[in-house]
């Protein structure tokens with residue numbers, strides 16, 4: 001994983017990523033990640049896909065995908081606080097994507113004459 005650009009606004013730091021940034025769950029390219037501690041993402045850090053809300057983990061590998069899917073066992077072994085943070089991030093993503101899914105459904109409707 002290579003970070004090509006970092007920018008901080010209102011306490012949130014955005015990092016632009018290069019490499020195999022496909023979500024292992026939905027295959028969307030996740031070429032950016034935001035952190036709330038000002039640090040760059042590191043191996044073992046956790047994230048949530050902004051499209052499918054899947055729980056991801058940074059692999060820290062130089063080759064191959066920069067993300068792996070967080071297994072149920074891995075999730076269970078996290079502290080309750082971390083579990084709560086991931087679950088609330090997932091809820092945030094689902095809320096954010098609701099109008100998007102609605103628009104997609106609307107587009108597929110046949111024309112009304």
Ligand SMILES: [Zn+2]
Nearest residue numbers: 023026049052
């Ligand atoms: Zn995804």
